[in-house]
Structure formats: C-alpha cells, structure tokens
Amino acid sequence: MNYIGSKLKLCDFIVGNITNAVQKPLSECVLCDLFAGTGAVGRAFKSKVKKIIANDKEFYSFVLNQNYIANHTQIANLDALVAMLDSLQGVMGKIYSHYSLGGTQDKPYQRLYFSDENAMKIDSIRVKIENLKRDKEIDLGAYYFLLASLLECADKVANVASVYGAFLKRLKKSALKTMEFRGAKCEVGNNANEVYNCDASELIGRIKGDILYLDPPYNAREYGANYHLLNTIALYDDFAPQGKTGLREYEKSAFCKKGRVADELESLIKRADFEWIFLSYNDEGILGLDEIERIFKANGTYRCVNKNYQRFKADSTRTQKQHYTIEYLHILRKS
Numbered sequence: 001m002n003y004i005g006s007k008l009k010l011c012d013f014i015v016g017n018i019t020n021a022v023q024k025p026l027s028e029c030v031l032c033d034l035f036a037g038t039g040a041v042g043r044a045f046k047s048k049v050k051k052i053i054a055n056d057k058e059f060y061s062f063v064l065n066q067n068y069i070a071n072h073t074q075i076a077n078l079d080a081l082v083a084m085l086d087s088l089q090g091v092m093g094k095i096y097s098h099y100s101l102g103g104t105q106d107k108p109y110q111r112l113y114f115s116d117e118n119a120m121k122i123d124s125i126r127v128k129i130e131n132l133k134r135d136k137e138i139d140l141g142a143y144y145f146l147l148a149s150l151l152e153c154a155d156k157v158a159n160v161a162s163v164y165g166a167f168l169k170r171l172k173k174s175a176l177k178t179m180e181f182r183g184a185k186c187e188v189g190n191n192a193n194e195v196y197n198c199d200a201s202e203l204i205g206r207i208k209g210d211i212l213y214l215d216p217p218y219n220a221r222e223y224g225a226n227y228h229l230l231n232t233i234a235l236y237d238d239f240a241p242q243g244k245t246g247l248r249e250y251e252k253s254a255f256c257k258k259g260r261v262a263d264e265l266e267s268l269i270k271r272a273d274f275e276w277i278f279l280s281y282n283d284e285g286i287l288g289l290d291e292i293e294r295i296f297k298a299n300g301t302y303r304c305v306n307k308n309y310q311r312f313k314a315d316s317t318r319t320q321k322q323h324y325t326i327e328y329l330h331i332l333r334k335s
C-alpha cells in the first residue's frame, strides 16, 4: 500500500540500527510498534523478537496488523475462501451508494472513488466476510486476513491520486480495471503478538517491554482524513458521509498539531516503561531536531543516525521532482 510515512523501504536501516544499539539478543526482547500504520516495521521484526505489540489509532491499520502481526498460524481453506469471495456477484451496498457515480447520481454530491463495478464488488465481499464471521464459518484470524486482503485490493483500484482526501474527476487506468480479490500475505511464526487500536498516549501507560519504536505522523496531515475510505470499508458501519469528499468523522491526532506535539512526545517518553526507545522522524517534520534532542537527552543516553531518503510521492508532479529528505532515527537508552 502506498502509505504516507511507510517505512517499508527503510526497514533495513531501522532493523540494522535497532539490532546494533540494543545490547541483548532480539529473541529475548518485547518490541512495541506504537504507530504501526501498515505494520511494515513489525513485520520486519516478527521472526526476530520474542513478542511484538502493535498499535495504531486507525481501525484499518488495526485490521492490517491483526493479519500481519497477530496472525501467526496457517489459515485453513485460505485459497478456497479467496476464490469464493472473488467470484461473488456485486451488490449495491454502502460503498456503491456513497462512493461510486452510479450510487450517488441522485444525491447532493456525486462521488467517483470507485467504478460502479468495483464498488459493488467491494460491497459483496465485505458483506460476505461479515456473514462468514457471524455464522462462525471462519475464526477471527481468517476474518482479519480477509478484511486486510480486501483493504489492499480495494486500494489498488481506488480512483485517487494517492490518498482519499479527494477523488479524480475521471476514472484512471488502474481504477477502470476490475478489482481482483487476492489473499494478503500471512506470515507463519511462533510468537503470540498483541495488537491494539488505541491512542498512543493512552496505551503507553498499560504496556511494557524492551524496545519502543515510535513512528508518529510528522506533519499536519491527519491519517483519519486521508484514509477515511479504508476505515469505512473496514468498519462497514452506518455513518453520514460529509460533503463532496464523503469524509466520515475522525479523531484528530495530537502528533499532527504543531502546538501540542512536543508535550505529547515528552510525556510519552517519560511514561514509557521500555529501556530502548527509537523515533523515526524526517527533516520536514513539524517538530524541530533541537526539540527532539532536548526531550531525548533529558531522559537518558541519546544519539542519532540518519539516511537520505526518496520521499513519498503524493502526485505525478512530485514524482518527476525526485524529492529527497533526511530520515532520522533518534536512539535513546532510558535511565
């Protein structure tokens, strides 16, 4: 998934530096990925550490991490389930009626987030997944595996430039293709991990471990707004989409607010019951490097490593510009 702030391409840098810094075998460590997003960092550590605690305040992320981090045994009848769902007849459900042209043509706002066909296919698969769970034909592991698969497949055919803050006026090439429902990867492991859907500031008081990895938002762009449609597919609840973009209500993050982020980080670090703390942040973040340094130095032994990194491409203009940022990994041993 093309996710703002994804650390997929930085995993080697992050895993390498964390492994070098922590003076104890990773296999004896509990690692918490407190702002887990797509789960890329947790996945990179899944086979290396004793246990992973993954958390994110967005529900779609909870679903992805339930599949990628919590699921650790093989899911029965996986291929048959996926094939059955892929062959379902489309239905006119919530995605069709709020987010396709066919479903919104008689409404105050016309929206084109998905082709009519793909919106109906998403609806039919989403409804069937819920029914399978309700009828106890699948367990929770399979439920989250199927939901995560649907989120990723729907994202591939979404008619957006990159995020769901707005849709494109005409269906782009990838959005015209019929959505193929394919199973997400599901890594078998031998650890029983924990996944939460909480605000980081609240959860930090309830957990403890050895390594705390922090990857908060670094600017004012709220994930709840930019990925609202993924939350809608995952939750599939009753809600009133707002205005032209069809945004649902969302909780704002203190880490996206210039006036609050420093206090929030400081409080998080102080209350964290973890010996090692790592923070990913880039040089374009709303929190200055000097401020991060001050917060970290007040809590133990601090150092920092960095790497040049090709930035998330928000649109085609930026792609051509080949924009680079400096990605920092702040390292703290708490005392």
Ligand SMILES: C[S@@+](CC[C@H](N)C(=O)[O-])C[C@H]1O[C@@H](n2cnc3c(N)ncnc32)[C@H](O)[C@@H]1O
Residues within 6 Å of the ligand: 003, 004, 005, 006, 007, 008, 034, 035, 036, 037, 038, 039, 040, 041, 055, 056, 057, 058, 061, 198, 199, 200, 201, 215, 216, 217, 218, 223, 224, 253, 254, 255
């Ligand atoms: C930079 S992204 C993390 C990307 C992730 N490391 C990855 O590789 O996919 C930041 C994440 O923090 C989450 N988030 C923002 N504010 C939060 C909060 N107060 N508590 C928990 N999660 C939060 C967002 O939903 C988003 O997924």
